[in-house]
Amino acid sequence: MARRRQLExxxxxxxxxxxxxxxxxxxxxxxxxxxxxxxxxxxxxxxxPLPQADREAIARDKADAERLRDAEGKGLVAVELPLEDITADALNRDRIELDEEEMQELMTSISVNGLRLPIEVFEPLNPEDAGKFALVSGYRRLTALRRLNAVSGGDRFQTIPAFIREPGSIANALVSMIEENEIRSGLSQYERGRAAASAVHDGIFASVDEAVAVLFQHASKAKRSKIRSFAVIHEELGDMLSHGTGLNERQCLRLAGALRTGAAERLRAALERAGGRSAAEEWEAMVPVIESTEGEPLDPSRGGRPKTAKKVEKARRTEVARGITIEREYGPAGYAIRFSGSEVTQELVDTVMDNVRHLLEHG
Structure with a gap:
């Protein structure tokens, strides 16, 4: 029998x-x-191996980064955009006139203190026509920056802070523009009607009724009814009235009433004789026609309810000089040439009309 080995x-x-x-x-x-x-x-x-305070700081930075990305996604973070990338008239502006004294005050404030409130823009679906960014709100601020840039010879004020929005539709962009102007300084009676009528003309809405209901959705029923009346003025006399923003509410209502009796042609003739020298002279020229219609029955075909939109064919916009664009339109009323841009003035349009008249008369 073998011996076991003892383990050590x-x-x-x-x-x-x-x-x-x-x-x-x-x-x-x-x-x-x-x-x-x-x-x-x-x-x-x-x-x-980091201390507790450093680990807390890293956690806060991570949370801040997440909030920043979320805010950027919602368009809540302003970015600096070159002025030339922004088209001011991609939307038919509701504001017609800019008070020159207020504009000079704004320019002085920006040159001394900088621009404190960014503008709002959106990226249009047709950048070849509407530009890289289209203005929603901040027309006065953008105009002031562009003037300051021109005064500096292009060396200063080359960019502007802006919020890039996603309005979802042109209609929503128009609502934002109108609400911003109503809150800041209020639109004139004529500008409200013009905004609704122009939105129908541009094919954004099928009727003035729909345009007023959407663009002025927070206004009272009585106010919306008046705006529909003011839209009639722009539809019938918009190309003749040079000082429509000078009309007060009562004057606009009386004028709309006269138009509903079928007095459009007589009013147009009166405005042509007035020559558009001032708001007071335009009104005085129309008063006899308006007074002659008061008390007459209204033409049912010219009621306050809106007209159906008429198809308007538009050619591509062409930029000619100094930021001015021209666009050919064709609709039931015939051909029209639309001039757009901050440099467009009454004198410029009159000069173009004189040249066209000379061309037609002399071949």
């Missing part, structure tokens, strides 16, 4: 030698390394 406990020196041998074998054969060793080493490498 290895000495500390022997254990160290055994461990060293195992480490050498593992180093030569990485595949023999037990998974738990990798897990432990990885955990040790990724242990956060």
């Amino acid at each position: 406990t290895p000495s500390p020196e022997a254990l160290k030698e055994i461990e060293a041998g195992i480490d050498r074998d593992l180093a030569r054969s990485p595949g023999l390394r037990p998974p738990i060793a990798d897990v432990v080493a990885d955990a040790a490498r990724h242990a956060d």
